[in-house]
Amino acid sequence: MSLIPTPGFTGSPLVRIDIERDNQDYFDQAVSSLSARLLRLDGLKPVLEPDGSLSWGSLAEADPDVDLALLGLIDGKPRFVALAPVDMRQDQRMGTINGAMAMTEPGAPATYAAARSLVDWHNRHRFCANCGQRTTVRRSGWARFCLKDAGGCGAEHFPRTDPVVIMLAEYGDKVLVGRNKNTMQGKFYSALAGFLEVGESIEDAVARELFEEAGVIVTEVRYLTSQPWPIPSQLMIGCVAKVESNVVTLDTNELNDAIWVDRDQVRAALAGEPDALFTMRYPLAIAHTLLQAWANGA
Amino acid sequence: MSLIPTPGFTGSPLVRIDIERDNQDYFDQAVSSLSARLLRLDGLKPVLEPDGSLSWGSLAEADPDVDLALLGLIDGKPRFVALAPVDMRQDQRMGTINGAMAMTEPGAPATYAAARSLVDWHNRHRFCANCGQRTTVRRSGWARFCLKDAGGCGAEHFPRTDPVVIMLAEYGDKVLVGRNKNTMQGKFYSALAGFLEVGESIEDAVARELFEEAGVIVTEVRYLTSQPWPIPSQLMIGCVAKVESNVVTLDTNELNDAIWVDRDQVRAALAGEPDALFTMRYPLAIAHTLLQAWANGA
Numbered sequence: 001m002s003l004i005p006t007p008g009f010t011g012s013p014l015v016r017i018d019i020e021r022d023n024q025d026y027f028d029q030a031v032s033s034l035s036a037r038l039l040r041l042d043g044l045k046p047v048l049e050p051d052g053s054l055s056w057g058s059l060a061e062a063d064p065d066v067d068l069a070l071l072g073l074i075d076g077k078p079r080f081v082a083l084a085p086v087d088m089r090q091d092q093r094m095g096t097i098n099g100a101m102a103m104t105e106p107g108a109p110a111t112y113a114a115a116r117s118l119v120d121w122h123n124r125h126r127f128c129a130n131c132g133q134r135t136t137v138r139r140s141g142w143a144r145f146c147l148k149d150a151g152g153c154g155a156e157h158f159p160r161t162d163p164v165v166i167m168l169a170e171y172g173d174k175v176l177v178g179r180n181k182n183t184m185q186g187k188f189y190s191a192l193a194g195f196l197e198v199g200e201s202i203e204d205a206v207a208r209e210l211f212e213e214a215g216v217i218v219t220e221v222r223y224l225t226s227q228p229w230p231i232p233s234q235l236m237i238g239c240v241a242k243v244e245s246n247v248v249t250l251d252t253n254e255l256n257d258a259i260w261v262d263r264d265q266v267r268a269a270l271a272g273e274p275d276a277l278f279t280m281r282y283p284l285a286i287a288h289t290l291l292q293a294w295a296n297g298a
Numbered sequence: 299m300s301l302i303p304t305p306g307f308t309g310s311p312l313v314r315i316d317i318e319r320d321n322q323d324y325f326d327q328a329v330s331s332l333s334a335r336l337l338r339l340d341g342l343k344p345v346l347e348p349d350g351s352l353s354w355g356s357l358a359e360a361d362p363d364v365d366l367a368l369l370g371l372i373d374g375k376p377r378f379v380a381l382a383p384v385d386m387r388q389d390q391r392m393g394t395i396n397g398a399m400a401m402t403e404p405g406a407p408a409t410y411a412a413a414r415s416l417v418d419w420h421n422r423h424r425f426c427a428n429c430g431q432r433t434t435v436r437r438s439g440w441a442r443f444c445l446k447d448a449g450g451c452g453a454e455h456f457p458r459t460d461p462v463v464i465m466l467a468e469y470g471d472k473v474l475v476g477r478n479k480n481t482m483q484g485k486f487y488s489a490l491a492g493f494l495e496v497g498e499s500i501e502d503a504v505a506r507e508l509f510e511e512a513g514v515i516v517t518e519v520r521y522l523t524s525q526p527w528p529i530p531s532q533l534m535i536g537c538v539a540k541v542e543s544n545v546v547t548l549d550t551n552e553l554n555d556a557i558w559v560d561r562d563q564v565r566a567a568l569a570g571e572p573d574a575l576f577t578m579r580y581p582l583a584i585a586h587t588l589l590q591a592w593a594n595g596a
Contacts, residue, residue, distance in 0.1 A: 007499065009497070009499075010499045010501070010502060011502075012497065012498075012502070016506060018506075018510060019510060019549060064433065110497060111497070111504075113496070113497040113498055114497025114498070115497070116497075117496035117497055118496055118497075124427065124428050124453070125427040125428070126427070126428070127425065127426065127427050127428065127429060127430035128425065128426050128427070128430075129422065129423040129424070129426070129427045129455070130422050130423070130424070130425065131425060132387065132425035132432065133429070133430070134428075136429065142495075152515060155422070157427070158460075159492075159496050160460075160496070161460065161461055161494060161495070161496055162456075162458075162459065163419070163459055163461050163533050195456070196312065196459060196533060197412070197440075197457070197459070197529065198412055198415035198416055198419065198457045198458075198459055198526065198528075198531045199307070199310065199312075199408060199409070199411040199412025199413070199414075199415055199416075199526050199531075200412070200526055200533075201305065201307075201308045201523070201524040201525050201526060201533075202524040202533070202535070203308070203310075203523070203524065204308060204310070204408075206528075208314060208316075212316060212317060223521040225499070225501070226500040226501065227499050228496065228497050228498055228499060228500040228502075230496070230497065233493060233496045235461050235498075235499075235500070237500070251317060253317060260355040263522070293529055
């Protein structure tokens with residue numbers, strides 16, 4: 001058995017039919033199929049059935065003025081989401097996390113994650129970044145084109161996924177967990193993380209972030225696992241990085257504390273023991289998976 | 299020694315000083331520093347010194363109407379690039395690859411990759427995707443804000459990096475390499491690859507792409523290494539994926555052939571032997587690194 005647990009927001013049963021996305025006939029047939037299903041969302045938040053499964057309705061529930069995206073097939077049935085306007089002033093974040101934690105169906109958080117990221121991207125990318133014109137939904141909901149025959153520049157825009165490295169610095173038999181500067185009380189600690197930048201490999205980004213945030217020098221990076229994080233659309237890339245020394249210089253713009261913890265302390269935190277040295281949030285987050293994997297010996 | 303060679307476009311000596319990017323005083327001091335250096339570019343193509351090192355000039359060479367980006371520090375000196383308009387109708391692609399291959403300085407392709415991706419991103423993202431207004435360079439050249447006091451919506455935009463999975467399907471002691479459908483002659487084969495989508499982990503994307511392009515079912519994914527690919531700004535994530543069967547069903551929209559090759563055949567191809575079964579392009583590309591690593595036993 002693998003030492004690495006399955007991360008949250010993975011394992012969707014969705015079959016993405018990328019090859020048909022440019023095929024308008026395929027899309028039209030899927031829309032008119034009696035088996036077509038619409039993922040119900042409340043803004044960006046999931047809607048669940050009483051048994052904790054995702055709630056699917058008929059396409060008739062969608063506003064006819066709103067574009068649909070074809071997510072793919074589940075159980076052979078076409079699955080859509082409506083690219084509806086969303087009120088971003090509402091708290092979509094905790095609704096997303098709490099909703100995903102309440103899901104009981106295997107793979108449901110991953111299916112929802114794809115839909116949520118797609119709807120959110122369309123909401124915030126209705127105009128062409130190249131020329132400022134309004135863009136048009138294409139590729140069965142998986143792109144927006146700046147159409148030349150509508151006065152645009154011809155640029156094609158695709159949903160964005162931002163890679164983030166998230167890592168445990170490892171020295172001897174301990175790893176480093178940090179507390180966000182905005183966490184003034186409580187024992188919430190997690191793996192350090194940061195956005196990967198243009199011109200960087202995963203290994204480059206892990207080394208830069210650990211040096212910037214904790215002043216430690218990385219000698220070796222090992223990748224463990226990854227997950228999509230749908231708020232709004234990150235790719236979380238989970239690593240362990242051996243470092244030269246356990247002397248930490250905190251970037252106080254990011255963190256207000258960081259501690260070295262051993263495997264027993266990690267196990268106690270993951271188990272939520274009342275006297276654990278620290279506490280973890282969000283079991284769906286890959287920080288959990290990383291710490292569990294490391295405690296398992298990965 | 300590691301079985302995995304260092305991928306191209308990695309190992310830049312650039313120290314990115316992310317922590318100072320919002321500090322206008324720091325930026326202004328760097329601009330007025332006597333040691334400040336400007337990376338010379340020809341459009342998006344690199345300019346090299348006769349010895350194959352990157353060519354750096356003084357900031358006086360930059361058009362005063364063009365924004366500068368502070369890449370970071372090399373040898374303690376502030377390093378800038380001009381966010382100048384680029385004629386995208388010219389062939390920037392082969393100039394990039396040939397220029398990078400001609401670099402003799404360790405890490406130079408990686409420094410250039412960061413600058414190229416940044417300049418290219420600004421060129422194609424001068425407007426706000428959320429509201430269509432013109433945006434303004436901020437964060438020392440590492441962001442564009444849609445300023446409310448200039449009539450904008452307040453959205454903040456950051457350079458984009460698109461994760462791509464690139465992988466060798468592995469069955470027994472052979473791996474699968476494919477030939478692009480546009481390659482009608484010659485023996486150019488490479489690893490299969492595709493963009494990671496919203497709602498996917500690396501492992502999800504590897505399995506989906508191999509199933510879509512070759513009809514093979516993945517049972518296990520092992521990550522090997524990664525690189526930035528600066529045309530325009532991908533993160534290439536290199537993996538080997540064990541598959542259930544060696545029966546391939548090609549997606550002829552993408553590939554016109556795929557072959558299973560063993561370690562000796564890979565070594566012959568990497569060495570450019572005239573009777574090798576296939577030929578590789580671009581030693582800087584991670585497909586090379588992956589095949590070399592696999593031939594080494596990784």
